[in-house]
Amino acid sequence: MRKKNQEKKENIKQAVIKLILEAGFHGASIAKIAREAGVSPATVYIYYASKDDMLREIYEEYADQVYFYILGKIDQNMSGRSLIDTLVRSYYRYINEEERVFHFVEQFSSCPSLSANCRETEGCFRIFQFFDDLKEKGILKDIDNVIVHSILFNTVKCIRLRYEGEQDKTQAALEQLIELLVETLLL
Amino acid sequence: MRKKNQEKKENIKQAVIKLILEAGFHGASIAKIAREAGVSPATVYIYYASKDDMLREIYEEYADQVYFYILGKIDQNMSGRSLIDTLVRSYYRYINEEERVFHFVEQFSSCPSLSANCRETEGCFRIFQFFDDLKEKGILKDIDNVIVHSILFNTVKCIRLRYEGEQDKTQAALEQLIELLVETLLL
Amino acid sequence: MRKKNQEKKENIKQAVIKLILEAGFHGASIAKIAREAGVSPATVYIYYASKDDMLREIYEEYADQVYFYILGKIDQNMSGRSLIDTLVRSYYRYINEEERVFHFVEQFSSCPSLSANCRETEGCFRIFQFFDDLKEKGILKDIDNVIVHSILFNTVKCIRLRYEGEQDKTQAALEQLIELLVETLLL
Amino acid sequence: MRKKNQEKKENIKQAVIKLILEAGFHGASIAKIAREAGVSPATVYIYYASKDDMLREIYEEYADQVYFYILGKIDQNMSGRSLIDTLVRSYYRYINEEERVFHFVEQFSSCPSLSANCRETEGCFRIFQFFDDLKEKGILKDIDNVIVHSILFNTVKCIRLRYEGEQDKTQAALEQLIELLVETLLL
DNA sequence: CATGAATGAGCGTTCATTCAT
DNA sequence: TATGAATGAACGCTCATTCAT
Incomplete structure (x- = not known):
């Protein structure tokens, strides 16, 4: 065989x-x-047993990836500012490096009829845990994780999509965002 | 007829x-x-000339709606805090009231192969203009509109999706978000 | 339209x-x-709503046909012998004239997974009623209709299939069958 | 091995x-x-060389079985009535005992496109020989074997299928059939 | 001998679209 | 304008069969 x-x-x-x-x-x-x-x-x-199964399996495999990528860039001894900087910039870098995967996951997760049956991703759980750690350490303000997550990542995503190809604008916006997040999220 | x-x-x-x-x-x-x-x-x-045309036309009709809804709730004489409060809460209310339209627009816009050919929406332009006005009036900090937009609305959307049905959690998160935005966005 | x-x-x-x-x-x-x-x-x-539906509908349309054909050849005033002769020979003639329909119905009805869901045919009911009438009139012996039906028609079918094309053998067998049925079934 | x-x-x-x-x-x-x-x-x-070959081979193996089963129940010294009784009842018993095989053979043989290429079965030849013997011995009337075969076995089959599960009706019909066949077939 | 992987062809069915009225 | 009939192409999927081990 x-x-x-x-x-x-x-x-x-x-x-x-x-x-x-x-x-x-x-x-x-x-x-x-x-x-x-x-x-x-x-x-x-x-x-794969069916097309739906195939899409779900591939989604579940890649849905986490971005979070593991980001967490891999984090160093325990980083300052608050470094953390924000790293989170934002590595998320942005991930979108660029894994553009295809990123868009696949985006599309899939925005379609309820597809993602409804998918298990909650491990990666998202980990990043929330990471936020909780930062709060315990007195680095991060006590803000709802859903808010922290959205402010950090959705914003990067929007910048990247809006200013696609416009390097200068993108970089300026990311820097401004980091500055803003430092003030907003850190203690 | x-x-x-x-x-x-x-x-x-x-x-x-x-x-x-x-x-x-x-x-x-x-x-x-x-x-x-x-x-x-x-x-x-x-x-409609074709199915694609139909979807695009319907999308373009509704993509704006949320912004006109929100802008309709704004009063010229509102304080900065009132503005943030109104923007956040009316966006949240819109999702609830027009759930079907909202999801349609969301799904459509997250699919590049569909929304790629759609014209930039009037509504989004108006809200960016509105942000610019607030900046001129010295109410809003000079932050990239893309960031302002994402922080304001994507965050509400995430709260709403995550805490679906959990009224208490949703309300608490919205209040925290408003407080945070007041500090972050206003001069 | x-x-x-x-x-x-x-x-x-x-x-x-x-x-x-x-x-x-x-x-x-x-x-x-x-x-x-x-x-x-x-x-x-x-x-047709589906292939199964199609087959079933066509089957139900034709399953009866042979019985209506036969009953159409029957005359009220026929003697017992004439009746047997007519039943046997018109069944045989039907197989020849409607060979394709006949084989379709045969194949279909011998496949449980297909015919299981089909309604009992009107035609079969009629022929059983016809047998009952003959019994009341004192023409037919009081024999279970299932037996009468099988002896009359399955036998013709077997003759036709076995002696396909052999006219002489077929005719001889049919005549012998008729003689035998006259003695067996009539009072 | x-x-x-x-x-x-x-x-x-x-x-x-x-x-x-x-x-x-x-x-x-x-x-x-x-x-x-x-x-x-x-x-x-x-x-098996192919699926068709497989089906044909299995069919040819089992198509005979019923006849060997029946002939195995026959005793040389049986009276005419006993013979009829045994033939009918053992055919009926075979259907019950070997239901799966029986239905397989039935379905297969009713599909011309499948059974067309199958060799004439040994078993059927044997039973026809058996009928011929009975005729020589002066037990059976000189009736075409096709007719004898059909009257004997198809009728049992019809009874069994029609009265599936209804023991009383089945037994009554079989008894009536045996009585009828004794009169019809025996000298 | 025996296997699970692999396949092109074909399955029943639905698609977006056009036709004829 | 509005329709249900009609369609070729494509859909997701399974088929009988062969391949490589």
Whole structure:
């Protein structure tokens, strides 16, 4: 017998992410995904039970990634300002480096009929824990994690989307944002 | 007959919004939309050139709505604090009152392959103008509008989605948010 | 709007019967049926809700036909012998004249997973009533209708299938059968 | 190892029969058969050249079985009445005992596109020979074997199918049938 | 011998759209 | 204007079969 070829599965994942980025969920049919991945449509069903399962599994795999990426950049001894700076800039860097994955996750999570059945992500839990630690250490003000999270990351996301390609504007906005967050969030 | 026509078109719009809320874009086929709206599939093509056109047109009509709603609640003589309070609470109220429209717009705008071809919305332009006015009047700090917008509204949206149904938590978070924004945004 | 074209529906029915006769249920796919009927696959679904529905509906339409055909040949004043002769020979004639329909019905009814959901046929009810009448009139012995039915018709069917094409053998067997049934069934 | 092979082949056969009984030919794909039999799809092709071959081979193996079963119940010294009684009742018993096999054979043989290529069964030949013997011995009337066969067995089959589960009706019908056949078939 | 992976072709069905009235 | 009929293309998925081990 042949071993399951994990390269094939990876090709399928990348094909899904690429096609959804280019043409939305609507443009990512099994046939197109298979063609892009260089496999037969039937092969997709060796690795995933259904298209929904496939999308969910891929989503759950990547939904966390950004948070682990960010937390990996954090150093225990960082000052408050450094922390804010790192959180903001590494989030921004992640969007740039993993653009396709980022957009896939965004689209997926904004579609209730898709993400409804997905388990709450581990990564989000971790970042909230991280916020709680900072509060205990007297670095972060006692603000609802949902607010902290949105102010930190959604804002970066908006800047990145609005000023796409405009390096100067983006950098200026990020710097202003960091300054603002330092004053707002830190004790 | 002018009346009847517009009634049919309105039925189609509402059908689109309802179906997309219930089942996502995937669940909103022309046939289903027509059935829901009580018209023939062919009738849809009297009012819209294609499905893409239809979605775009409906999106562009509603994408603005939230901003006009909010701006309608603003009074010229409000203090800075009142302004923040009103902006936050009326945005929250809009989500509740126009849940279906809100979700439709959200889903649509998070899908690049759909919203890419849509014109920049009038409403967003107006709210940015409004921010500029406040800055001129010395009420608002000189912060990038993209940041102001995101901090004000995305945060409310996140609170609303996270604490869905939990009235107490939602209200507490909104109050904390207002307090935080007053300090952060106002001069 | 266009009127539903009953000719198309008839073409579909005939295509189903033809294909199933030639290649069994296995060989009668929607695509082949549509091609044979000169319509688009999608058109089939205008006339039938699903393939199962289609087969069932066509079956229910034709399952009765043989009985109405036979009963149409019966005359009230016939003697017992004439009745047997007519029943046997008209059943045989029906198989020959409506060979395709006959085989379709046979195949369908012998497949439990298909015919399980079909309503008991009107035609079979009528023929049983006819047997009851003959018993009341003192023409037919008091034998279970299921037995009468099987002895009369299944036997003809077996003769026809076994001696296919062999006219002499078939006719001889039918005559012998009639003689035998006259003695066995009549008072 | 000879033993193991045959065990696998037997598992496959039983799986085919089970699945066809439960869901018809349509529900018996190679994948499902293999799963049910506890082997790999590829293994099926070690024992059979193709799916059609497999079905035909299994059919040919079991098509005879009922006749050998019946003939095994016959005793040389039986009276005419005993013979009829035994033939009818053992056919009925076979249907009950080997329900799955019986239905498989029934379905298969009623589908011309499947059974067309099957060789005439040995078992049927034997039973016809048996009838011929009885005629020579002056027990059975000189009636066409096709007629004898149908009257004897198809009738039992119809009774069994019609009165499924209704023990009293079934037994009464069988007794009436035996009485009728004694008069009709015996000299 | 036996396997699970792999496949192109085909399945039943629905799609967005157009046709004829 | 408005319709239900009609369609070719595409959908997600399963098929019988073969491949590589």
